[in-house]
Amino acid sequence: MLGWMGKFRALFLLGSLALVLSGCGKENLTALVPKGYGAESSMDLIILTTVIMLFVFAVVMVIYVITLIRFRKKKGQEDYIPKQVEGNQTLETVWTVIPILLLIIIAVPTVLATFDLADETDAKDSININVTGNQYWWHFDYAGEEIQTSQDLYIPVGEKVYLNMLSSDVIHSLWVPSLSGKMDVNPENENTMYIEAYEEGVYWGKCAEFCGPSHSLMDFKIVVVSPEEYETWIADMQNVDPEQEPQDTVALEGQALFEENNCMACHAIGSSPVATGPNLTNFGDRSRLAGIKELTKDNLVDWLQDPETIKPGNKMTGKYPALSDEDADAIAEYLLQLQPSDITPESAGN
């Protein structure tokens, strides 16, 4: 049985733990709790440089404080003229050489890590995913698997997954802080980076290169699942029959409306090269609507009727006929039923 003191201590520990955790930010978003190979390499360097730099800072501050305490002009010293010192060879050498040594301690691991992360010799034998950055959403094409998705990128835990990234418009930058540092997504040359996650879970990804009004709303997720679940998911996605009709009448009507309202010009259901809008094959399984909003029917209806307020400057606004409440409702019903797999962000722990 816990005594009064014991309870207090447990509470205190719990409280400080929460504080520490919140101090590091949200788990699976913050770079301060690395859960992937890239993020860990960066973190090692971050810690090393911070420690060395704090040491330098401490030295500076000690001299600074002592100087200010000792040499402030005191009463009765108004006419005191200090000795005019020109310099001191030894001292000056010391504070040139020591920083150089400290910098070498930082530079060597930096260079090693830079080359290590750029080593892509095993790319051919790994999972490759072609990533396209668009204002303001991400397109993921599983090379050779005939699977395209958006917003949620499914990868297996503990495996290197190569992302071959190109932009369709302006420069973006793909960043999943907890798993890996960022890499720019340029319109001209394909950039490759790999992600290797240590733990299953759903990780937040962000666009880090300023790309327009909705730059801050270009979030996506990386859904890390076990290798078996990954295989299942791939199979489920490949087995989707895009023509399949929903059971209930509202959704059936929604499917017809989806075809009538020009949605298909940009959105594909099932594997397709169309990529002017997110592929909606597994839309009902999404972790978020448009990467940011909770996936509810209300939010979806709002999106369909007025995407502009949710994502200013997005490329869907105004490209399809205005939708009445019933129509939007029916389409929403249909889209939310697109749930081809049991492997979802939810099952992965979202």
Place this chain on the structure above:
Amino acid sequence: MSNAATQNKGFAAVLWDYLTTVDHKKIGKLYLYAGGLFFLLGGLEAMIIRIQLIKPENNFISAGLYNEMITMHGTTMIFLAAMPLLLGLMNAIMPLQIGARDVAFPFLNSLGFWMFLFGGIMLNVSWFTGGAPDSGWTAYAPLSTQSPGHGVDYYVMGLQLSGAGTLMGGINFLVTIVNMRAPGMTYMRMPLFTWTTFVVSILILFAFPALTVGLFLLMFDRMFGAAFFDVALGGNSIIWQHLFWIFGHPEVYILILPAFGLFSDIFSTFSKKRLFGYTAMVFATILIAFLGFMVWAHHMFTVGMGPVANSIFAIATMAIAVPTGIKIFNWLLTLWGGSITINSAMLWSLGFIPSFTLGGMTGVMVAAAVADYQYHDTYFVVAHFHYVIVGGVVFGILAGLHYWWPKIFGRILHEGMGKLTFWTFFIGFHLTFFIQHFLGLMGMPRRYWVFLEDQGLDTGNLISTIGAFFMAFGVIVFLINAIYTAVKGEKAPADPWDGRTLEWAISSPPPHYNFKQLPLVRGLDPLWIEKMEGKGKMTPAEPLGDIHMPNGSIIPFVMSLGFFIASFGFIYQTNYDIAYIFLFGGMAIGLGSMLVRSLKDDHGYHITKEELEREAD
């Protein structure tokens, strides 16, 4: 031309005087006034940004307007506030420090100012003509080439104008320091502020052309259908980043080095000691400037340049920490063993040491390429460069203003208000920016209009915004102080701080010809030497004689106005043919002014020996 005549002038006469002046002291003041106004504007934009980010998913301003705010905040603060405020101090003080009567090219000096001012106005006109530039102060292509409306066009033309002005200023200072030093003022006797002005002028000379080229390419792409940055047509958007940072990184040193220079002067004055390791300080400055050109691609670690380039630029960047460290320790050792007076100017300088050291520390941290994959484009970097630019440059400008205010304006700023400004601004500054290091690592990229709920970013952002209000308060107190001082401030003697360098050897404010007789310089800290040897004033290096002075001229103003008008023509010729009238009309005015200037002989005038004798010392 005597003092009495200049005193009772009407407003129109004063205005005309300033429009036509070629006097480096007045041009310095113009830079300070204009830079000050733009600083307030940039500050206002910063406050709007911080209010928008006070809570998650805030809707204080729209996404589009937010992007205009961040773009204009950055552009304004760098090009229209920090640069001109420093140029103002350099103009007002550097010629005095080398014992010169004016700069080498007074006409060019005035032209440089008016080009800068019209460029600044140009940029800000965009607010009223359909929207300010919105592609960030770095204007990365293709976002900038695709940005709709004319905002980015204003960015291009505004920066082109003010950039040309800065380039002129740089050339002018360079020639001035090479040619116009007083007898005995060898290079190794120049005060550090003059040294840094010299080095910075070289940086301007080499760095600004890269910006000019980049802006021209952007201009051709946006206004004349070229495709330098258009990937679909075979262009390359990464080129812009290189051009921008080949300019942009030296620009950081263009801003910080003058601050380093004036801190050196201030530390030495208020600890009553000669600058420790003067030679090392000079060579550290030169080394920083040199390395400053070798590191631009550290802004591009995530572009995909490959491990070789990333490693080279990482190491080159780290190397800069060495000369910078040398400077910090030399300042500390200047203070060590001194007799330290702490007043407002000194407070800013002392506040600078820990603040800037933190900025330098994070500088080394972001130089480690792989670590930068996490920092890059996040609030960590925002925190880093604000520690450098506010903690270094802005603190420097404020230190310089408190220090030289008596020399420039003839009155001493109020100490109490000065201290209040410092403490509120200093605390506010650390509140605002320290926490941003963590925000960045916790997953907040920069240039985010909103951050989402429940991402652990709320508290940090709130603290940051509170800090910004402290800073704003400090700035307001400073403004009140400036106005109060102008009206009721204590009149300044020639040498209020027991100074060491030549500017303190003449009255505050100095007469328009500065030195009646050029001084003879006998070593580093020339005035101090004379004081120590009991004379207390400079020995003249020449007999009293006529002084040759340049005439004022309205041509620089008219010329800049011409290019200003032409810029509108360039922007709007894409929509309306009538804009060609502005384009050609403006160019005609600008080029016509050049012609007039070239053909008309202007030999200036002389202040005669008799007039000088009549004026009291």
